[in-house]
Amino acid sequence: MIKVHHLNQSRSTRIIWLLEELQMEYEVEHYQRDEHTRLAPASLGQTHPLNKAPIIEHNGLKICESGAIVEYILDQAKQSHLRPEKGTQAYYQYIEWLHFAEGSLALPVIASLLMQMEPRDGSQAMDGYIAKELNLDLSFIEATLSKQRYFAGEQFSAADIMMTISLEIALNANLFENRPHISRYLEAMQARSAYQKARAYG
Incomplete structure (x- = not known):
């Protein structure tokens, strides 16, 4: 076990x-x-x-x-x-987003959270870089979800589990708004019974 x-x-x-x-x-x-x-x-x-x-x-x-x-x-x-067949287009989308969650997206999200813990006037070099990266990542995600239901295409996969938690962190930190496709996606993920059972652990 x-x-x-x-x-x-x-x-x-x-x-x-x-x-x-x-x-x-x-x-x-x-x-x-x-x-x-x-x-x-x-x-x-x-x-x-x-x-x-x-x-x-x-x-x-x-x-x-x-x-x-x-x-x-x-x-x-x-x-x-929960993992598309190897060699298919869906499989490589799955691999991309599986790693994107902790690779590309985690840096600006976690950095933004840390930056919220101290006074800032927005003039530091890090502020502009993180804002740019966060907007770039979220725009890419929004565009992807405007064309397909899940990150690996039309089938739910473990990449969605990885991405949902990262997106929730960003949402709870008020790092984005007016992203209707991301919002729709998160609502669908949070409605899954397995998600709700996991969330019950705190």
């Missing part, structure tokens, strides 16, 4: 969501953020030296990093409907 080390209000929600979609058995070990620093507790670092979630344990392996965990779980799953 896969053990998920889950930090509240973190990207480890992705992993529980994926396991629920696949109807795989799992157990969850909970960790709570520090109320003041919002950081993970030191106890999480006893599981993995990076001290951040998600982390899974399975068959003697400990794996960190969302994308790597997603691929590992899909390799263990009896059903593979």
Whole structure:
């Protein structure tokens, strides 16, 4: 059975969501953020030296990093409907967006969150760069979702799980508005029963 080390209000929600979609058995070990620093507790670092979630344990392996965990779980799953057939156009769209979530999009989103924690007048070099990157990424996402239902085409995949959580972080930080296709997409993702079960873990 896969053990998920889950930090509240973190990207480890992705992993529980994926396991629920696949109807795989799992157990969850909970960790709570520090109320003041919002950081993970030191106890999480006893599981993995990076001290951040998600982390899974399975068959003697400990794996960190969302994308790597997603691929590992899909390799263990009896059903593979959340990863398009290799070599197809949908598969390469899946791969692109699976990595986009933590590659291109994570930097401006997380940087924006950190920048909100201190006084800024918008004149620092970082402000313009992050604003440009965030607009570029969100415009690309909006355009993609205007043409297709999901990130890998017309079929829901694990790339949607990766992207939804990143987009939620941006939305909750008020980093975008007037993106109707993204808004429509998020509403559809949040209506999925597996998503709602994962969110119940906090």
